[in-house]
Amino acid sequence: MSLPAREGKASRVRVQQEDFDLSGEVARLRAGNPKVGAVVTFVGTVRDLNEGSHVAAMELEHYPGMTEQSIDRIIDEACTRWPIHDALVIHRVGPLLPRDQIVLVAVTCAHRGDAFAACEFIIDYLKTEAPFWKKEETPAGARWVDARVSDDEALDKWK
Incomplete structure (x- = not known):
């Protein structure tokens, strides 16, 4: 059974300056649901090189409120395409250094194929x-x- 489109909205999207703990977030996401057979995560990090130039730091800005709604709509769409049990997106903003975590996307499903596809989407x-x-x-x-x-181009394959 997939997550209803509007259920748990507040807990499935977080935009924050603080770092996140991958193990802790995954444990919370799958806690109490024995139907979860697959957990797929993606963690994006700051690279020290981009387009041929050394990157000493990165600053991420967002539009508060609009950003969270946009991410929530993306998760809603994934929930209509795959039988997701739960999903989580944490995106950091503010100053970041090379090797810092930027984003976490985590998806739980009964089966790995659905979990991988939903996470990539x-x-x-x-x-x-x-x-x-x-x-x-x-x-x-x-x-x-x-x-x-x-x-x-990666986005085009989903349209």
């Missing part, structure tokens, strides 16, 4: 549809990061 939409803005600090100065063609 959520991150593909998150990368292109959620209102986040990234600014990198490089030796040449600060620069805003544009959307990548490869992210748009």
Whole structure:
């Protein structure tokens, strides 16, 4: 049975400055549900190199309220496509350094195929549809990061 589209909305999306604990978040996500046969997670991190330039730091900004609603709609869509038991997206904002965690997408389902597909769908939409803005600090100065063609191409496979 999949998660109803509006159930648990507040707990399945968090935008925060604080880091997250992968093990703790997964344990909470699957707690008390013996029907979970698969948990798939994706953790995105800050790289020290982007587009040929060293990245000393990154600043992530968002539009409070709109960002959470956008992510919630992405999860709702995943719930209509796959029999998800639960899903969680945590996205960090503020200043980040190379190797810092940026985003967690976690999905629980009865079977791995659905869990992998739903997780990939959520991150593909998150990368292109959620209102986040990234600014990198490089030796040449600060620069805003544009959307990548490869992210748009990844999204196209779901349309």
